[in-house]
Amino acid sequence: MIWESWDAFWAMGGYALYVWGSFGMTLACIAGEVWLLRRQRRQVVSRLRRLQRFDSQ
């Protein structure tokens, strides 16, 4: 184990802002993309179903 304590881990030897800023933004981007994809899928499916109902009428 290279960290003396969890506090040392979170402090990242004084680089906390930069290291966690990087990893945090990456995580946020991935989460955002996944969320957008799910929403897009739901929207497309519901739109196509509406179109289908419209077509069959």
Next chain:
Amino acid sequence: MNLYRYASPATFHPLAGRLVPWFAALAAALAAAGLYISFFVAPTDFQQGEGYRIIFIHVPAAWMSMFIYIVMAFWSAIGLAWNTRLSFVMARALAPTGAMFTFVALWTGALWGKPMWGAWWVWDARLTSSLILLFLYVGYMALQAAIDDPRRADRAGALLNLVGVINVPIIYFSVKWWNTLHQGASVSLTRAPSMAQTMLWGMLVMALAAWMYTIAVALVRARTLILERERQTEWARAVLKEEA
């Protein structure tokens, strides 16, 4: 109905649906392993302290941003050569993820630059060419968004993509050339002085995780695109009935 033409999307859609969870799971497992290596196995760098751990994100993201553009060009070329719709869809599905990774590479580059170079942005060759790569992604997506006819959007995007991929090495070379003329070599993010074996492993595992993630996300996006385009067909109707 010409069955042959619809055969591949009809089989692709359920197949991709089954593959997505596997790739997602692989991505999660690899990311966990990669993060473990980056934070608990890789030792502190004697020059850059803990700040260097950013490279475990930055380098894989920069690799991915390049690879994805090249893979897109591969699909575009196949689509133009053999007129296969699925390849255009794959190229299109990859673009937003590629742009996302390019952005991440820029962001992490800036966060690394601040403590190391003392500035958020330095016109370093790598950062500059990443920025131009981001412009290329944006141009590709803007062109696709501006064209309503999917057939034209596919082909126009593919051509732009191919022009871009021919240009990427030229752009990269020119930026590097410009950079050496104007400010001389500076400490580079990727040429960290003590490139230990563990660091290389960490970056490789993270890059693999990013690959698996990219495949999973692109498959999901491609499924949606295909469903949208093939909504008139039997299989798409069946899928829509199933999916709530």
Next chain:
Amino acid sequence: MLRFLIAVIRRDILLAARRRGDWLTAQFFFIMVTSLFPLGIGPEPAMLRTIGPGVVWVAALLACLLSLGRLYADDHRDGSLEQLLLAPYSNALLALGKAIAHWIINGIPLLLIAPVLGIQFGLPADALAVLVLSLAIGTPVLSLLGGIGAALTLGLRGGGVLITLLILPLYVPVLIFGAGAVDGTLSGTGAEAHLSLLGAVLVMALLVAPWISALALRVSVE
């Protein structure tokens, strides 16, 4: 083949001659943009000399893009683009002819204006010569690559802005080598390397761009 190429070029020059207003817009844009920089930055001669080559080159890129929007758009609107595409010659030849015509109409005037603008920025005579030379090699590349963008964005809403987005990143090497050549002369490191790289880019653009423009035209007209 050569006859068709010349016919296309002559046609575009004839049409541009009938519409001199459109043609002058891009040239005046070039002059105005460059003249605005000293006003924004200040008249300090050493500073102006450093930024001069870059400013002239960036303004040339923008002026070129401004006129590229119309490269195929007018012909598309009145249906003559279809006639051009159906002409009994390769479409790549058409795209090449259009790019050459664009360069003659819009590129050559830039070459003639550039030394005057260079003087505004206090560039010495040898740097002015290199500036013109670099523009002479570089602007055909702008026309050739821009032709691809013009073909891809044909008839799209917001096509004018879109072409900028698509094509400017592809112009980066031309900008770097072009402005770099003048910088090299100013700093005494020489311009040959830059100019030969620019020449290489021109050769590549000549070989590749007409084919891709032709394909793009086909896609857009369909």
Next chain:
Amino acid sequence: MSHPPLLSAQDIACERSEHTLFQALGFELGVGEALLVRGGNGRGKTSLLRILCGLSQPAAGAVHWRGAPLAHVHEQYGREMAYVGHVNGIKDDLTPLENLRLAADLGGRVLDEDAAVAALERLGLGRCLDLPARVLSFGQRRRVALAGLVTAGALLWILDEPLTGLDVHGVALVEGLIRDHVLAGGMAIMTTHQPLSLDGLTPKSVSVGD
């Protein structure tokens, strides 16, 4: 007539943004024959003509000229086929005669000026020879485009709504033009919403989208 078909379309289909306009459409056309494309608005008449010109690709099937696919005979087909679309393809800044000269240059032909003037006069444009096309009326510009057909010397004419915008006199002129061309061993394919009377000539017909 027993001429071998020069133009043949087999099983062609056309799609526009997700739906099929027509499919399994086919015909053959030989010298001295005309073809009338029928169909309502938005049914794909123009799309069919553009496929026959080689401007668009059919979603399925193929078009052959003298037995070869269009894409392989682009240059030959370009010399033997003339197309007038629903936009005229003439330049507003040039006079009618300059427009014809331009078309000839681009087609690799030398324009016979006297013949061109005669064609323009035949279409009733004798008084507009020196005016830029910009000041001409819609119908007059249409006539310039149609005069281009005569000077192009093509074997096959493909005309998209040739009668649109023409007055009664103009319609009769154009009908005469088409009839003379076909009877002299030419070929013509056209769409029209107006009744078309080609005395002594019964065009084949094909319907799209029903």
